[in-house]
Amino acid sequence: MKTVEAIKDTNQILLMKSFLKSRSSRDYCLFLLGINTGIRIHDLLHLYVHQFIAEDGSLYDHLMSPVHLEPPVYLNHQVQQALTSYIEEEGLSLNDYLFKSKRTNEPISRQQAYRVINEASRQAGICEPIGTHTLRKTFGYHAYRKGIAISLIQKRLQQSTPSETRQYIGVANTTLQIKLDVNL
Structure with a gap:
């Protein structure tokens, strides 16, 4: 099995988002949730609509998951917008899987998610190995670059040690220029 990397170039992320958005709102949401939350692909694929939307139709600002x-x-503003559009566009009910297959009521497969991510990465000109873990690694890498404490990233990625997390997100042997910019 190949080791995959984070997508470090934000321009490549933008190209992937643009490609996915033009192709499928479901695939676009999958990518956005993955890179903005760091949730494992298995967990992403088994999320339900009711974990994002209340019975009154309002959108939660946090994922409702035990x-x-x-x-x-x-759930940042960009993710919330994408979710709202996708759920309305597809007419999903509260008890539907968020990333349900077009042919069945089951979620898309891990292999389908891989194909989606891989095709978008090729369209964005990414040559490095890409896979479903790329979403989590991209989340962790960019969170670290923005100054989020490695201990918080470690907790989100459910890893044992900070050094394991640094290795996983690809910053173990590099010194990154981190900006702690409050931007008041």
Whole structure:
């Protein structure tokens, strides 16, 4: 099995997002949730609509999941917009899988998720090995670059040690220029 890397170039991320958005709102949401939350692909594929939307139709600002409590999974504005559009466009009900197959009521397979991510990466000109773990690694890498404490990233990625997390996100042997910019 090949080791995959984080997508470190934000321009490549933008190209992937653009490709996926033009192709499928489901695939676009999968990519956005993956790179913005760091949730494992198995967990992503088994999320239900009711974990994002209340019965009154309002969107939660955090994922309602008993598995992802510490720290809670925040749904940023971009993710919320994509989810709202996708759920409305597809007419998904609260009890549907969020990433349900077009042919069945089951979630898409891990292999299908891999194909989606891989095709988008090729369209963005990425030559490095890409896989489903790329989403988590990309989340961790960019969170670290933005100054999020490695201990919080470690908790989100559910890893044992900070050094394991640094290795996983590809920053173990590099010195990154981190900006702690409050931007008040």
